[in-house]
Amino acid sequence: MPRFALKIEYDGRPFAGWQAQADQPSVQGTVEAALARLDAGFAAGARIAAAGRTDAGVHATGQVAHADLVRDWDPARLCEALNFHLRPAPIAVLAAARTGDDFHARFSAVQRRYLFRLIARRAPMTHLRGLVWQVRNTLDADAMRQGAAQLIGHHDFTTFRSSICQARSPLKTLDDIAIDEVAIPHGREYRFSLTARSFLHNQVRSIVGTLERVGAGAWPPERVGTALAARDRAACGPVCKPHGLYLTGVGYPEDPFAT
Template sequence: MTRFALTLEWNGQPYMGFQRQAHGPSVQQAVEEAAFAVTGQAVTLHAAGRTDTGVHALAMRAHFDLARDFDAFRLSEALNARLRLARHAVAVLDVRVVDADWHARFSCLGRAYEYRIANRRAPLTLEAGLAWRIARPLDAAAMHAAAQELVGHHDFTTFRSVHCQAASPLKTLDRLDVRREGDHVIVEAAARSFLHHQVRSMVGCLALVGQGMWTRADLAAALAAKDRCKLGLNAPPEGLYFVKAIYPGE
């Protein structure tokens, strides 16, 4: 068996998330079907993260195994051709052969997400479904300062979905930065791993801070409460992007 590592980009709008679902299309299904059409082999695609419905990816790492060798470049070209033919909003940016013990999920040392807020009164046209529009002015500096309350090792119960399947709410958030770029406010988050809805929940509460509805102390109190009912707001999925997965030696 040969293990192939893929780097995937996708627009999450048409999909029920990465993972296969019985009730709708998924990125995993799209790539697995393309791989079968190209190779004649049924594969199981494993990814560094499981994104929700409507969430996008700029460089998701994934892998599958094939019973015989393929040229990595030709495989990537063939997969893209099949995805394009099926009108999927998924692109294979890179394919390479990796060691048999390399695993897209379990070998991953860190993950990074970006959340994009369009801070303007006008409706979105080009970015519809690709950013969260907030009409009220946002104080990005206040958001960044408040965000530092969440950096470090904490119990993130307040910021996890009630459907989260993680064994523990304890996570170490390595970085949570907020900056303004014109009429956009960008939130960047990095950690070894995240809880279900953690990034969206943190962004939603930071948006309340940016609008002056919450203070930094309110955010700290929500974290300390360890109670999902104390969450101020869960940001919608359309502004969230999986940006990067980090592995040993990279």
């Protein structure tokens, strides 16, 4: 059966997360329902696999999944057909590519990239409601960068790990955290870009919530390192809402979508 990689974008607000669930809408279930309109295997219950199982309310601009289809589609036509059957769900297949049978969206991945968008302004959000996390007061970006620098590298991230995380080990290597500050009308936007081979459950939201406390002046930057060293969930700052989190890209030894 031919295997296809799919690059998928979605608004996570209507969904209970990526993973298919029996009684709640999911991104995976919606994509599989569209595939079932096109492919006998999915009509019979075949499943897709994704690079990351994003939580409820989390968005994606570069999720990657793979599907084994009965028919050997032209990738461009597969995109068009899937997008037709996905309407009106806020999901789009940006690209499709024929891959070898050894490609696996999750296990072949060597890098995952996340973006968290945080906006500081006093007026309520209108157009970006549900797409960013909002705080009322501006933050100290330099202080947050000082705090973030203590998390780079290979560490035990127990402090920044959900209590229900199913990963076998809390040891992870965080390759980079970049924090960009952008002026917007009547406020500021802070964009946290995090890169690692893989992340623990709620790790990004725990890190951003902690760094927001640093930016707000409630924590000194060095307390981030102290919290990390504690290896204790109770030492973590608040876990921020999922609204501002986006899976922006997945890296592979060979890009399946390279032309």
